[in-house]
Amino acid sequence: MARVLFDHVVKRYGEVRALKDFSLEITDKEFLVLVGPSGCGKSTALRLLAGLEPASEGDILIGERRVNDVPAKDRDIAMVFQSYALYPHMTVAGNIAFGLKLRKLPKDEINRRVKQAAETLGVEQLMERKPGQLSGGQRQRIALARAIVREPAVFLLDEPLSNLDAKLRVNTRAEISKLHKRLGTTFVYVTHDQTEAMTMADRIAVMNAGEIHQVGSPQELYDRPKNVFVAGFIGSPAMNFFKARVDSADGAMDLKGNTFTMRVPRDRAPELQSYIGREMLFGVRPENIHDAQFTPTGINAVPLDVGVEVTELMGNEVFLHVEAGETKLLARVDPRTEAQAGKPTQLAVDLERMHLFDPDSEQALATVGAAAAVA
Amino acid sequence: MATAEAPATTANAPTTNTGRLARAVSRGPLHVLIIAVCLAWMIPTLGLFVSSFREGSDIATSGWWTALSSPSTLNLENYRQVLFTQGMARSFLNSLIIAVPATLLTILVAALAAYAFSWIEFRGREALFLLVVALLVVPLQLTLIPVLRMYATVGLTGTFTGMWIAHVAYGLPFAVFLLRNFFIALPKDLLESAFLEGASHFTAFWRIVVPLSVPALAALGIFQFLWVWNDLLIALVYLGGSATVAPMTVTISNLVNSFGGAWQLLTAAAFISVTLPLLIFFALQRYFVEGILAGAVKG
Numbered sequence: 116m117a118r119v120l121f122d123h124v125v126k127r128y129g130e131v132r133a134l135k136d137f138s139l140e141i142t143d144k145e146f147l148v149l150v151g152p153s154g155c156g157k158s159t160a161l162r163l164l165a166g167l168e169p170a171s172e173g174d175i176l177i178g179e180r181r182v183n184d185v186p187a188k189d190r191d192i193a194m195v196f197q198s199y200a201l202y203p204h205m206t207v208a209g210n211i212a213f214g215l216k217l218r219k220l221p222k223d224e225i226n227r228r229v230k231q232a233a234e235t236l237g238v239e240q241l242m243e244r245k246p247g248q249l250s251g252g253q254r255q256r257i258a259l260a261r262a263i264v265r266e267p268a269v270f271l272l273d274e275p276l277s278n279l280d281a282k283l284r285v286n287t288r289a290e291i292s293k294l295h296k297r298l299g300t301t302f303v304y305v306t307h308d309q310t311e312a313m314t315m316a317d318r319i320a321v322m323n324a325g326e327i328h329q330v331g332s333p334q335e336l337y338d339r340p341k342n343v344f345v346a347g348f349i350g351s352p353a354m355n356f357f358k359a360r361v362d363s364a365d366g367a368m369d370l371k372g373n374t375f376t377m378r379v380p381r382d383r384a385p386e387l388q389s390y391i392g393r394e395m396l397f398g399v400r401p402e403n404i405h406d407a408q409f410t411p412t413g414i415n416a417v418p419l420d421v422g423v424e425v426t427e428l429m430g431n432e433v434f435l436h437v438e439a440g441e442t443k444l445l446a447r448v449d450p451r452t453e454a455q456a457g458k459p460t461q462l463a464v465d466l467e468r469m470h471l472f473d474p475d476s477e478q479a480l481a482t483v484g485a486a487a488a489v490a
Numbered sequence: 491m492a493t494a495e496a497p498a499t500t501a502n503a504p505t506t507n508t509g510r511l512a513r514a515v516s517r518g519p520l521h522v523l524i525i526a527v528c529l530a531w532m533i534p535t536l537g538l539f540v541s542s543f544r545e546g547s548d549i550a551t552s553g554w555w556t557a558l559s560s561p562s563t564l565n566l567e568n569y570r571q572v573l574f575t576q577g578m579a580r581s582f583l584n585s586l587i588i589a590v591p592a593t594l595l596t597i598l599v600a601a602l603a604a605y606a607f608s609w610i611e612f613r614g615r616e617a618l619f620l621l622v623v624a625l626l627v628v629p630l631q632l633t634l635i636p637v638l639r640m641y642a643t644v645g646l647t648g649t650f651t652g653m654w655i656a657h658v659a660y661g662l663p664f665a666v667f668l669l670r671n672f673f674i675a676l677p678k679d680l681l682e683s684a685f686l687e688g689a690s691h692f693t694a695f696w697r698i699v700v701p702l703s704v705p706a707l708a709a710l711g712i713f714q715f716l717w718v719w720n721d722l723l724i725a726l727v728y729l730g731g732s733a734t735v736a737p738m739t740v741t742i743s744n745l746v747n748s749f750g751g752a753w754q755l756l757t758a759a760a761f762i763s764v765t766l767p768l769l770i771f772f773a774l775q776r777y778f779v780e781g782i783l784a785g786a787v788k789g
Contacts, residue, residue, distance in 0.1 A: 167682050188688040200679035204701040213697075214687030265687070 117178055117191075117268035117301045118143045119164065124173035126159050126325075133159040135325040137173070146295050146302045150312040151322035151348070157305045160322075161271050164303065166190050177269060193262035194271040197278065199254045201246040201261075208233075208242040211261045232264040235294070252283045259291075263298060272304045276311060288314055309349050313337070321345045343477040346398050346470055352434065354398045357442040358474060361390045370397065370466075374440030377417045380467050386481040387471070396477070398470035401434070401447040407461040409449035416463035423454045437462065542568055542757035549753050568758035577733055578741060578759055585737040585763075587650055588725070589718040592657035596714045597707055599658060600665030605695045607666065608673040609681055619670065625663040634727050641728060648730050656728055657718050665710055672706040673699055708777030716767050738763045 119141040126134040134156045141147045149157040162168045164175060166187030174181050182190050193214075201210050211232055215225045233239045236256045246254055255275060262270060272291070276284045292315050295302050306312055312319045313333045320330045321344070329341040333349075340346035346354045359370040359377075368379040368387050379387060387395075410416050421437035421444065428450065435446040435454055446462055454460040471481040537554040543564035544557055557563055572578045606612070607619045637656065638647065646652035676699065684694045700707070722739040729735050736744075742759045745752060 165682075165686060167685070187682075187686050192686070194683070194686050196679045196683060198677060198679045200677065200683035202680060202684075202698060213684070217688040217693060261687075 118176075119269060119301060119303065120174070120176040121160065121164075122174040122176065124160075124163065124175060125171045126156070126163060126168070127171045133325055134163070134170075137325070137327065139320055139327060139330065141301060141303060144299050144301055146292070146304065146315060146317045148304045148306060148312040148316035148319045149322060150306055150309055150319055153307055155322040156325040157307075157322050158273055159325075161194075161273055161303060161305050164269075165192055165194050165271055191268040192271055193265050193267040193269075194273065195258045195262050195275045197274040199246075199258040199275075199278075201254055201257055203246050206243050206245060207238065207249070207257050210246065210257055211264050214261070214265050228264050228266075232260040235263065235297070236260045251279055252287065255279060255287060259294065263294070267300070269301045269303060270298075272302065274306055275304075276306070277308070284311075291315060309351060313349070319349075321348055323348075339479070339482040340398075340470065341479050343396065343398070343472050343479075346472070346479070350400055352401050352445050352447065354400050354470070355404070355444045356396060356398050356472075357444070358394055358396055360394045361387050361392065363391050372440060372442055375419055375442070377419060377464060377466060380415050380417075383467060383469065383481075390471075390480075394474060395480075396472040396474040398472060399444075399464060399466070400468065401445045403465040403468045404444060404446035404448070405463045405465070406435075406446075406448040406452040406454065407463045408453070409451055410463040414463075414465050415467060416465045419462045419464050420459060421462055422459050423456050426452075426454060426456050435460075435462075538757050539761060540564075541754065542761050544568075544754060546752065546754040568754045569762070572745075572755050572758045572762065576741065576745060576755065576759070578738065578762060580733070581736055581738040581741040582762065584735055585719060585739075586766075588653045588657070588737055589715055591650075592654050592661070592718045593711055593715045595654060595658045596661040596665050597711055600662055600669050600710070601700065601703075601707065602695070603662070603666045604669035604673050605691070605699055607670045608676075609694070609699075610691060619666075622663050622666050626667065630660050630724075634723075638727055647728060648732055648735060650735065652728050653725065656724055657714075657721070660724070661714050661717065665714065668710055669703070669706060672703055676702055705777045708774050712771060712774055712777075715770060719763075719767055 119139075121137050121139045124134055124137040125132065126137075137156070137160060139147075139160075149160060151157050159168070163170050164177075166182065166185065170183055175183055177190055177192070202213065205213065208229060211229045212225050215228060220228075229242075230239070233242060236259055238253065238256050238260060241249065241253060241257070246257065249257065255278075258275070275291070276287055279287060288311060291302075291304075295315075304311075304315065316333055318330060318332055319336055321328045321336065323344050329336060329345045331339075336345060336349045340349060340354075343356065347356070357372060359372045362369045362371050362376075367381070368384040368391075370377045370379060404419075405411065405414070405416060407416075407418055419439055421439045423435055423437050424443075425436040427434040427436075431450060433448050433450050433452050433454075435448055435452070437444050437446060437460070444462075448454070448462070452460075468483050470479060470483065472479055540554045540557050541549055543566065544554070545563065545565075545567070548557070548563060603622075607615060607622075641647045641652050646655070680698055680702075681694055684698050689697065719737075720739065721737075722743060725737050725740050726743075729737075729740065731740070731744075733741070738759070742756065742763060745755055745759055
């Protein structure tokens with residue numbers, strides 16, 4: 116009932132096209148995250164959906180209703196702003212009740228709903244305070260309470276966690292997910308943080324320069340990115356890319372870079388058959404490059420000699436910034452590694468989990484799980 | 491305030507703390523300068539104030555400071571005479587009747603206009619706002635004769651209504667300019683959030699913008715009230731010399747005309763006329779300072 120549909124929506128600001136032919140269906144009760152770098156158009160999409168700005172072309176539907184010409188207040192949506200947008204001159208109770216009062220609900224009903232929303236978010240004890248007397252985390256909860264109290268069909272959240280400190284962000288992330296499950300309402304969530312997208316979303320839409328690059332579940336985007344942009348954006352630290360020529364030798368397949376050669380595992384070799392002799396773009400995630408001495412069992416990795424530039428100890432793992440010839444790579448290795456900055460070491464690259472891209476179009480040709488080769 | 495603070499800081503600074511001492515010494519000249527400026531501003535006013543309690547003959551023969559050594563010569567006679575025989579009480583009331591509505595109306599109209607210029611999209615908004623700002627540079631003297639002729643035709647000369655309209659009109663360009671710049675600096679999210687929650691423009695104006703703009707509105711109120719209260723030119727031109735509608739500024743200037751050198755009455759009248767603005771200023775001075783700064787800091 117509260118499905119959302121963007122149908123070939125375009126948004127222009129003068130000459131600039133902030134959204135180019137934007138089409139996206141968000142199913143009822145789904146938690147959809149729009150993610151992308153700043154200026155990619157994700158907030159614009161949200162503002163169009165909210166009715167804060169008109170679409171230049173195309174249709175926007177909420178439920179079965181075309182809402183292009185419906186004013187924001189009649190769209191049955193609630194929005195949580197990045198700045199929280201709490202009214203500083205009203206108490207917390209006043210803030211939460213504001214929308215209900217404007218809709219002239221009976222007083223008992225308002226009180227009941229405000230109380231319920233406050234309980235849901237655990238802010239009952241703050242009701243008489245002003246927003247200026249609250250911490251960032253508390254304000255964030257009030258903003259959420261103000262949104263849920265109206266019981267809207269669709270929730271819009273515009274980078275709601277970006278003003279919180281790191282620890283609070285992790286907690287609130289989990290709370291928003293719980294809230295989504297409890298309310299059973301459609302959530303549209305905008306963020307530039309791929310971690311938030313990965314941890315909270317049912318589905319993620321990755322955007323760049325006003326276009327959707329890929330829509331899918333977090334796992335799908337991680338394992339089978341459609342192109343270089345998505346592959347580089349999803350996953351932290353980001354995927355390594357390197358160019359190498361595909362060679363056939365002794366009935367097997369080799370990847371030849373400037374200074375290195377890696378033998379492709381037997382089961383991935385057929386995918387490369389049609390690219391023999393061509394220089395292709397390859398992607399390997401940092402977690403698929405291991406210290407040769409501490410390669411997990413069951414992995415058929417190929418050795419790669421590299422020079423270590425920087426080591427970063429994260430506690431449970433070590434990030435190695437290495438170079439093999441002109442190719443710079445980041446490896447996420449076992450903390451017991453003996454690799455030291457400025458010295459050579461041997462890594463083991465799990466090429467079974469490599470991604471193959473067309474170097475010109477940057478589209479994916481083969482990804483993890485060979486069956487999922489993308490058009 | 492500067493005079494009270496300067497000695498306090500030097501007294502508090504421990505002599506053992508060389509850093510503080512150095513700071514006090516380096517700031518010394520600044521404090522002396524501030525005190526000197528304050529005194530230079532205050533002494534004539536003090537002189538006027540003392541004179542308002544002296545006999546006319548005393549004022550003519552000796553300086554006001556001589557009265558400080560013989561306070562027994564001071565009395566309230568000048569005030570009694572001004573208030574009860576020169577019609578100052580009536581003028582005080584007239585000034586209020588003119589200034590209060592002229593101030594409130596200006597704030598109301600300017601706030602509504604400033605809201606539209608900040609938050610309602612319409613064609614020609616920028617051009618219209620530029621026009622309003624451009625009106626700031628038109629000298630009001632230019633308008634006196636045409637407006638007076640128009641007033642004469644419609645019968646607004648010599649009426650309070652005519653004064654209200656004139657003062658609101660003259661005050662609006664600055665008022666709209668000041669408030670628009672304040673309103674537009676309010677966080678956009680607040681207004682958008684209100685619209686999403688079902689607020690109309692009027693609700694957003696009344697429930698969000700006005701409460702958040704109290705400092706700017708108060709500052710504008712003080713400005714406009716002082717301007718109207720102290721106005722002589724507009725009152726003389728549009729009201730004429732009639733004593734029944736004359737505000738205090740007109741009555742005071744008439745005192746000079748009819749009494750020539752009646753200094754003692756003039757001083758008392760002047761102090762009666764500044765009492766109310768002073769009271770308002772001190773009551774609202776917190777907003778006054780905030781209001782001037784708020785726009786600058788926020789923008």
